[in-house]
Each structure stands twice: as C-alpha cells, then as structure tokens.
Amino acid sequence: MSEKKNNAVQEPLFHLSKRAQIQPWKAWAIRLAAIVLGLLVCGLVAFILIEKLNQKPEKITDFYYSFIKGSFSTKRKLWKFLKNLAILQCISLAVTPAFRMRFWNIGAEGQTLMGVLGCITVAFYLGGQVPNWVLLVLMFIAALLYSAVWAVIPAIFKAKWNTNETLFTLMMNYVATFVVSYFLVVWVPSGSSTLGKLKYGKLPSFGHEYLVIILVVALLTVLLYIYLKHSKQGYEISVVGESVRTAQYSGINVKKVIIRTMVVSGLLCGLTGYLIGAGLDQSVTTESVGGQGFTAIMVSWLANFNPLVMLITSGLISMLNSGAAQISQDFNVSGALPDVIVGIILFFIIGSEFFINYQIIFRKKGHEKEAVK
Amino acid sequence: MNVWLNFLIDSLAFGAVFMYGSTGEILTEKAGHLNLGIPGIMCMGGAGGCLVLNLIGKSSLPGFLIVMLGIAGALAMAMLMGMIYSFLTVTLRANQNVTGLALTTFGVGLMKVIFSKLDPTVYLVGPKTMYRWPFAGRTDALQCLGVLFFLGVIIAIAASLVLYRTKVGLHLRAVGENPGTADAVGINVTKYKYLATCIGSGIAGLGGFYYIIDYMASQEAYLSLEAFGWLSIALVIFALWRPHMTIIGSTVFGFLFSCSSYIANIEGITITMAAKPILKMLPYVVTILVLIITSIRNKRENQPPASLGLSYFREER
C-alpha cells in the first residue's frame, strides 16, 4: 500500500512501518538515551519548579548531587534503597505472569493490600496465644489465601464471561481499601482508625533488618524467571498470551491457564503482603502498599515482563524515588516531587518504545529510502 | 431545610465531581482509549484553575472574568495533560494502561507540589463565593450548586447529544468501535482520537477544579481528589458509556459516598462507625456488579467500545 511509485502521486514526507527486528543493543541504546534525556528534563523541571516556588535561584548541578545522595550517601540510605527496590520488585514479579498472558491485571495494589490484611488479621487475633513460629506460618498462609482469592475472582469472570479484567481488577483495589478501613474501625474502637505496631508476628531478622526481605525477593526473582522460562506452566502462559488459537490447537485449556495464572499472581502478591505486614510494618493501613501496586505494572512492562531485567527497572524507579525525595528535602519543596520526576522519566521510556517497535522511513525525491534508527 | 432534601442536594453537588470526570473519560473511551490518567488530569485541572486564581484572586477584575479565567486555567492545564497522553498513545502507540498510570503519578505529584506553595487566602477565599453564584452565602447544601455545577450538567447532556445525535459523534463512536472501518470511509482517525482525548481531559479537569474551589472549598481539598478520579472511571461503567447517565449515576455515587456522615445526623437512625467504610465501598461493588451483569447479558450496546485499549496502526491488519 505504501509502495506508491508514480510521478503523478504526491509522496508523503515519511511513513511508519513496523520493525521486523532490532538488535538488542540498539533497543537498549534507545532506552538509555530516553532515560538520559528524561533525567535532563527532570533536572530542568525541578530547577524551574523550585526556582519559581522558592523564589531563589539554585545551581542545577546541585540537584543531581542531591539526587545521587538520596540513595547512596549513607549506609542506612543504601539499605533503605535496597528494601524499597525489593518490595517494588516483588509486586512487579507478582503482576508479571498475568501480563505475559496478556491478562491486564491492574489490581496488584488491592491484591497485595489484602495480603497485608490477611497476615495482620491473624497476628491481631492470635498474637501471643500461639508460639511465634506457628503465628508466622499462619500469617503466611492467611496472606497468600487472601491475595489469591482477591486475584482469582476477576480471572473466573474473565474465563467464563470474558468480563473486562482491566476495569474489574481496578475496582477491586478500592474495595480492598475499604475492607481494610472496615477492619481498622472494628479493631480500633477509639475512632482514630490507626492500628499501632503489633507486638507479635515479627519476621525474624539476621544481619540487617532488611536482609531477609532482600534475600527472599532475590530468590523469588530467580524462581519466577525459571518458572516462566522453563516450566510447562510458564510455557503455556506464553502460548496463551501470544495466540489463543494456537493454544487451542496445541490442546491447552485456555480457561484453566487464565485462572491458574491469576492464582499464581495472587500468591505472589500475598507473599509481598506478608513481607510488608510481617517483615516491615507489623500493622496495616489503607496506605500499606502506597501505590506500589500501580508502579509495579509500569516496572514490569518496562522490563518487557522479564524478571531479571525487572531488577534494573525497579532499581531505576526506586532510585528516582529516593533521589527526588532527597531533592525535595534539601530544597524544601513538597514531598510529592518524586512522583513528578518518576512520571517524567516514565513518559520518556514509554515514548522510546515507539522507536524500538517502529521505524520512520523518510522519502527522498520519489525513490531512495532511508531508514532512521 | 428538610434533612433528606439537603442530603439529596448534597449528593447531587458531590456527584458533579465524578460527573465531570466520567463525562471526560467517556469521550476518551469512545475514541478507543482507556485513559487511566484521569485522576492525574483532574488533579492538574484543579491545580491549573487555582494557579490562575492565585494570580488574580485578589485583583480588581470583575467577578465574571475571574470565574472565566479560572475555568480557562483548569481547562488549559487538563488539556495539556490530555495532549501528553494522546501524543504517547495515539502518535507513539504506547500501551494505554502504562501511559495512563504514569500520567496519574505525574499529575497527582505535580498538583501537590503546586498546591504546597499556593496561598489559600488568595485563590480560595475570594473566588469561592464567585463560583458559588447564585447560592453563595447559604449554609445548607444548596450553596455548592454553583456555576460549575450547572456547567457540568450542561456538558454531560451536550456530550450525549453530540455523541448520539451528530455526525461528529457518529464518527467518534465509529473510531472507537472499529478504527479500520472508520479509516476506510475517510474519517481521520488520529484527529478524532486527539480531539476526543483532549476535550475529554479538559472536561475531567473542570471536575477537579470544581471539587477544590466549590464543593469542598478548603485548602486541604486537593489531598483527597485522586480517589474521586478513580471513582469517575468506575462511574463510566456504571453509566454504560452514556454521558447523560452520569448525572444519575454520580448522584447515586455521591449519595453512597456521603450518606454515612448524613445518616448519623438524622434522628432515629443510628449508624455504627463500622458501617461507614462499607457504605463507601458500595459504589465500587455496584460497579463491579454492573460490569459482571453486562458481560453476562452480553448486550452489545452496553459493552465497552470494541477497540478500547488497542492502538491503531493502519498497515497492520
């Protein structure tokens, strides 16, 4: 259609076509360029914002200094950075199996929150009445169960009636939020609805307090990579995601795979919930997950649903967050600055995917084509 | 005023926030784009309007002009957000869910940064009464039925008329249902997608502005705005993708969301604290039920636009 070659016809200046292939290094170069460009724009935006808001000029290099300081200046910051990375990575791992199946589960926020609720519920009622290890096991089971149930409900409707899973899982997030606030009202009769740190059900730690969490997530990353790449179920997920027709042709029960995969996603969310509930907070609030369920979707997508690459993307996002938080602290601006920075970088990376998937072909005087990038 | 009537009017006024949001989202979805950036867009709409008011709130400009400039600021900022979204999803064909979520992260964050430095005595105190015309100064729920409320109702009805009674609406729906067909009959798919997204974003942005300047009219209002952006997306499903239905739907949502605090004030009815979250949960539960029922009944008119969430690339069949 695009191959119009006639003098009477006006050729468009350029036209787009889907790339047949691209070398991995080129794709990474494009992504890297986007990130660098994004960081420059972020610096500029931060510069303008802060100058306008604080009414006093700053040196732009100071931002980048602050930015790096945010994650790496002290040991404590480094640990915190690694912990944030681990939690984000864990939720990102959770959403990945479903995404590889092209099941757009954007309910990881709610699924994880339910996991936190599950483990804290057990800790709240049984804390002090059973041995600590029994409590921890029960909390673990409850977290997985709560999350898996939360995740499988939309999957059942998707498999059975093709109910739109994006909208369904989105709504489930908010239902989960209010389920949590319901229990908070019940548990905290004073009316403050704030559950303090519980005394029981703390995940034992060795070395550093975050070390267990980091190791668990590292192990999980490898396990999920193996599951997706080398297990029969992982193979089925890939086939269903690519083409339902091919899946049927090869004898795969598509409905079963949808439901099973969402259970896996739910279990992983439950595990994250357990790490948050038993490993960090010993408490639950409606903000226990703090929007990371949504960030995880972007992290997973940016990593092209590859658990190992995800370490880089979740690291990037965590770094942006802590770096920007440092900036907002050093320059006395709103604590919401990290969101702005992360948003801008995401725009650049999202936009760069276009140049990886498509190529722009400019036309030169009717013949000779030149491919760009 | 009768408690119940007061309650009903308050539900209407509150509902107008989501009415704006979901009318805007419907226009976008009708073009085939699921815009999860709506919460961010509403926030930025609010920020844009207040930013303008922060400059002119204490000036000697006539009230009418201040009102209009505030609205223009909200529209401009929200449409700018819509432009970012359209550029990424229409021109660069990026994943709509990811783009939308990024836009929300960005918009909510930027709004908070902006509001942290605005002066409520300038942008809020004076202009609030101007926007609450003609009921400014009343103490009951009627006070919130201001300029922006009526504008919202008009926009919702107008959006329905445009969608279902005009050629432009017909073309827009065709783009969302089957962009390939629309393209084949000579409709400029890209133009329609851009326009629908940007206008939709502008409308949604007004909802955020209304919430901050009129309905809540408090300096902390912006902190709770994001949640209503998500509720707006829920309302789209509840209204079955019909803008005029959002008027009823938003009232129901407003009713459910605020009835816990109202019922407590009515004599003879006691409500436990625990019931509040349950009542607030209801809009989402009802939306899920509507989603399930429509998918089971599978009536074609009540389904999401067929190409929702998919990028269109002509050379790919």
Next chain:
Amino acid sequence: MEKNLALSMQGITKRFGSVVANKSVDLDMYQGEILAILGENGCGKTTLMNMIAGIYFPDEGKIFKDGKEVVIRSPKDAFDLKIGMIHQHFKLVDLFTAAENIVLGVEESQRYNIKDVNNRVSEIALKYGFHIDPQKKIYDMSVSEKQTVEIIKVLYRGADILILDEPTAVLTPQEIDRLFSVLRRMKEDGKSIIIITHKLHEVLAISDRVAILRKGEHIATVDTCNATESSLTEMMVGKKVTLNIDRSEPVAPQARLEVKGLNCVDHEGVQVLKDVSFTANSGEILGIAGIAGSGQRELLEAIAGLQPLTSGEIIFNNPKKDKPVTFFHKSMARVKELGAQEAFHDEYGNPVSFDGMTNKQIKGWVESGKVLFREDEVMNLRDKTPLEIRELGVRLSFVPEDRLGMGLVGSMGITDNMMLRSYRKGHAGFVDRKKPRALADEIIRELEVVTPGVNTPVRRLSGGNVQKVLVGREIAFAPKVLMAAYPVRGLDINSSYTIYNLLNKQKKNGVAVIFVGEDLDVLLSLCDRILVINSGAVTGIVDARTATKEEIGLLMTQTDTQEKEAVQ
C-alpha cells in the same frame, strides 16, 4: 446501440515483492453493462479491482474514467470518481444501524439527521428493490443483509460504477436470485457493474461480457451470449501443465480415517459443512479441491477437534493387531486403562492383565515389546478435544492454513515451537528443551531452513522457512494421518517442491495424507484421489490420474443440485 466507455485500464501492472499480481492488463468496460471477471483463486482479480477502488496503486499503467485519465490514490478518490467497491470482507461497524453505517464518513452540506438518512436509504432500497430496515443493527443482520448495506453504502455516495468482489460466495441460492434482480435493475438505471466471481453459471446468468484472468494476465474478454461453461472453464484453467512431481502407486491402502455425515454450523449460524462423508486411506494422498472458503478449513478443524459438530462421525482406524504396545504416544494411565479393558495379549496369545503390578514392572514388560495389541484400534474422534485425541494415542498431524496464528507461536524460536506438541512429556513440572532442540537442529538441517539461529522468533523467517518448520514438526510426530491446508501458499518453487517431497515420503511410509490445495495442476500431479468441496458439501471424488482440470473446475463451481446429479 452505441456504448460509451465507462472505465478503461491500460497496461496495468502490480507487483508484490517478486510476485507479479497483474501483468500489463488492458480492460475496458462500457456504461450500463455487467462485466464479470472470471478466474481461479490467486489469479489477480481482486488485486486488479483494488487498484480501481483506491486500495492499491498500480506500479505501471493508466486508468481512464469516462475518457479522462485519472489518478486514484485512496478509497475517497474512488468515491469522488463515483466508483465504489463492495469487498468480500465487509467493513461495517457492528454496533451501528444500517443507516448509520451508510452515512458514515459522507460529507454532506445539510445537517445530520438520522431520520432523513433513514428515509433516503429507504428510497434507494425501494428504487432498486432491496429489502432493508435502515434502523436494524448490523450485529443482528444476516450476511446477505450486511451485503445489502455495503451496496447501499456505495450507492448512497452516488457511485455509477460498482465493483462486487465474490458477492455470491456467502449467499443462499434465493439470496443470489434477489441480488441478481437488484443488479439488473441497477443496470437498467445506467449503472456499470463489475462482478468478480468464479462461478460459471452465475457468469452466464448475469453478465453481458466476461473478462477472463489467468495467473495475473488478461486472457480474453468475450460476450456472454457466445460463451459456454466449458469454453469458459478452458480459458480459466488453461491447458493441464504436468509438473515434475513423483507419484508412486499407493501401497496396500487401508481405510484410515472415515468421515461420515459431518455437519457443522459456525458461530454466525451459517452451515459450513453439509453431510460431508469420505474415507482417507493409508499410503495415499487425498486432495481436497474447492474455491477458497468452501468449508476446507472447517473440515480439517473438525477432524482435529477444534470445531464443534452438529452431527456426524469421525472414525480413526489404526491397524494395531499383534503389534507391540509402546509408550511413544500412550501415557502409562492410558496403557493401564487399555490393559484393564483386555486390549492386549502377550506373544503366546494370552490376555495381558496388569493387576497387582507396579508401574515399573508394567514399564519393563511393555518396553520388552512382548505386550501386543489384541485388536485394531477403532476410535471415534467426534467431540474430542485436541488433547483428548492425543491422549488416546491417535497420531493426527495438522498443518493449519494460518501458520503463525495457529500452527506456530510467532514470537518463539524454532526450539520452543517444536515443544508446542510435546511439552507435556515427562513427569516433572519443567519443560525439557534438549529433545526439541535436537529436533529443531534436525529440521533446520534436513529441510534446509534458513534462520539466524534456533532461537530466532519464527515470525522473522520467510514464508517458506516458516512452513518448513511447521510441516517438519508435524511430520516428526510420526503421524498416521497428516492434514495439510494450503501448505505451499506463498512459497517459492523450491520450497514448494520440498513440501511435495515431504508429503510423498509420508505417503510411502503409509500415512494417510489429506492435502488441501488451490492449484489444480498441483492437485492433479500430486494426489491419488481428489475430493471436490463446494459450499460445504462434497460434489465429487475423482481419480487424480484420470480426471481433467475442466471436470474438477466444474465440480468446484456448480451449485445447482440438478447439475450435480447430471455430472455424476
């Protein structure tokens, strides 16, 4: 009566890559006539018409409308020149009413009012004798109603040249009659109509003149009144070309797959298979000939367990008597199940019972080759899923028409695609990539697949290489029945011969091969018998060694039952 030229094409050539779709075609059409364009599948009819409708742009040549040279760049240009095309695949918005679809994209000066549109649509319908409810939604419509909407859509835009691509392919005989009377009325009204078809009797019934295309070239244009079915068929199919394909005599053919009275309705409620019965023998290639979309795909999918049947039987005969049982295609559970049904005996003829034996003992016994089948296996595959068919131990291979959308996973490499059938093997939860990898290497070597590596996504391979991978995998499965749908479509000559040789080799190995093809020369040179299918019904089974192209051409194109009886 003097006739004016309505449209004239001169020296039109169109290439797609190295394939020439149309080669310097000259074609004239007069005002107020019905011109039929006749030709086999893939002869370039649709491509030629798409160039008039603005879908494609010719590489060479000129188009004249009413004597003036015109440039048609887009469907809109075509509409502006009052040319409208009704495509085989309708472009309609399902959710809209007929009138809304018709008015879509039309630039009018007056205000949009759906009632006015409804009235105007009704007017057009009345004028030409259509039956249509302007307010009916497309999704509620039958195929013929949708076609009516497409035709009115073109008329509404004021077209005076209408091009209909295979308009009768999806219609019932009554609907065809109605369509033809409408077309005649439009002709009386001065419209010029081009109808693309390959149904001879329709050409004779409706057209004034016939233009015959063969392999992209314009062979001749004749007045319909001077033409007969056989003269047209001869021009359409040409002289038989003997291809250099070996054809051995079938060795001891036995009934392998018996299909009895298959009926099948698709999701739109159209009956796509009507009482289809045939037998595919071992050691024989059974060709299936027919116009594209006559039910070939549904037939193969029904056998493979992918298409629900309304009635009929699919009997798989497997001569197993006195042959050793293996675990090659049977699971332990299945072997035990069959053992309990006393399906096996040992080398002395005593019945085998696995009672009280451990799995290990059973495995050892079976693998010693001393457990033999008592009877031939006879199984009904009806209502079985593809997985159930495989678990029964039925070795049925299927090369589907849609290679990347069904047979292979485009984003995966050759190794992973090899696993599509075999990944369930083994007890562990993990897939074994060693054997598939070895198989992939073997296929690349044996079939000379050109690929950068075993893990390069197959989507990036050329059509011929994709097909080699798919056929290679299906053959590696050691099938008893091999079904291949259009296995050489889009392939170059060398790759095609590779595929023919593979099929022939399977035939010599005693496999029952079912080959769905479109090139009659290939069918006649490769197959032993040819089944001809027409609108979902079998119109005849002929001996490929004696049949002529005309004979098959007639079976493919006739629809009238009386004609069918006359031929038989």
